[in-house]
Amino acid sequence: xxxxxxxxxxxxxxxxxxxxYSTARDEAGESYSIYLDANENPNNNGYNRYPDPxxxxxxxxxxxxxxxxxxNIFLGNGSDEAIDLLYRIFCNPASDNVVAIAPTYGMxxxxxxxxxxxxREVQLNNDFSLDVSKILSQVDKHTKxxxxxxxxxxxxxxxxxxxxxxxxxxxxxIVVVDEAYIDFSANISLVGLIEKYDNLIxxxxxxxxxxxxxxxxxxxxxxxxxxxxxxxxxxxxNINVESQRRAIEVVKAGVKKQIEEITEQRxxxxxxxxxxxxxxxxxxxxxxxxxxxxxxxxxxxxxLIYNGIVVRNRSGVMGCKGCLRITVGTPxxxxxxxxxxxxxx
Ligand SMILES: *Cc1c(COP(=O)(O)O)cnc(C)c1O
Numbered sequence: 634x635x636x637x638x639x640x641x642x643x644x645x646x647x648x649x650x651x652x653x654y655s656t657a658r659d660e661a662g663e664s665y666s667i668y669l670d671a672n673e674n675p676n677n678n679g680y681n682r683y684p685d686p687x688x689x690x691x692x693x694x695x696x697x698x699x700x701x702x703x704x705n706i707f708l709g710n711g712s713d714e715a716i717d718l719l720y721r722i723f724c725n726p727a728s729d730n731v732v733a734i735a736p737t738y739g740m741x742x743x744x745x746x747x748x749x750x751x752x753r754e755v756q757l758n759n760d761f762s763l764d765v766s767k768i769l770s771q772v773d774k775h776t777k778x779x780x781x782x783x784x785x786x787x788x789x790x791x792x793x794x795x796x797x798x799x800x801x802x803x804x805x806x807i808v809v810v811d812e813a814y815i816d817f818s819a820n821i822s823l824v825g826l827i828e829k830y831d832n833l834i835x836x837x838x839x840x841x842x843x844x845x846x847x848x849x850x851x852x853x854x855x856x857x858x859x860x861x862x863x864x865x866x867x868x869x870x871n872i873n874v875e876s877q878r879r880a881i882e883v884v885k886a887g888v889k890k891q892i893e894e895i896t897e898q899r900x901x902x903x904x905x906x907x908x909x910x911x912x913x914x915x916x917x918x919x920x921x922x923x924x925x926x927x928x929x930x931x932x933x934x935x936x937l938i939y940n941g942i943v944v945r946n947r948s949g950v951m952g953c954k955g956c957l958r959i960t961v962g963t964p965x966x967x968x969x970x971x972x973x974x975x976x977x978x
Contacts, residue, residue, distance in 0.1 A: 640807075640831055694881055712811065737780070765803075772806070818919035831856040911974055930946060930956065
């Protein structure tokens, strides 16, 4: 009988053995009156002290919103940091590989290339659903991670819980589910499943629904053991003082109204686009963008640019022939997009 593979078996040996950098603040804690331990400039200008390396206040706040314990949250300098760290924790350069879907978010591949990890792509079905058996057929003994993105970028659809759970149950490595757009979706997050499955990592971000792309804060939510590895490998002060402070303010204030307006605008924009002769197809979206198919995507793209409007040309991407990805903007911005497209007869 084969022994069950544990999370530790999947981690690179150099990371397992790594003794992490211990910051002055880790060692001393936070309740003293005079800090002469970190060679900081003592003159208070708001930024003279190093940030909290564990982001305790922000994690406590997010933990209540997400319904998970703070110890099950890692915060990165954007989800992009979490994606990069996944490779650095689990994948041995020039020997391990990962399996991902196509089309999907481009950073999984770029981070794989940077880390010299083979990136295996499995095309989605024609309706953009998962082909779970094709995904598992690409797995070999060097496969450490499967990347899923739900709702998916750029297709806008979510995958079924059944398919995702099937992969978690049938892959001995780690399944990463990127939920960057979950707050725009009618589906609920899979974060609740981390208690049951230690090989599941959920990625979320404050860049989309929370409107904080400029602050750079992404979340990885997983079992204690995996979050422990993230904390070991990350730069000690990866989230700066200002980002932690502003994020707390914005998350406390909430973005429910904004999300409602964006999803309402998404429906209106979709309805209007479907009435236009230049539009061949609009896919139902659970995110804050629409994937829209045209006969002449490059011309439409150029016309929008000529009118000062930039959208994302995805027409060269596998499975997205003819498609532009249009982010849902303000009501006024969406009207301007429609006005340009109405000129086509
Ligand atoms: C936008 C996006 C992100 C966000 O990345 P950040 O680094 O947190 O800004 C993550 N995943 C997907 C699929 C995205 O589209």
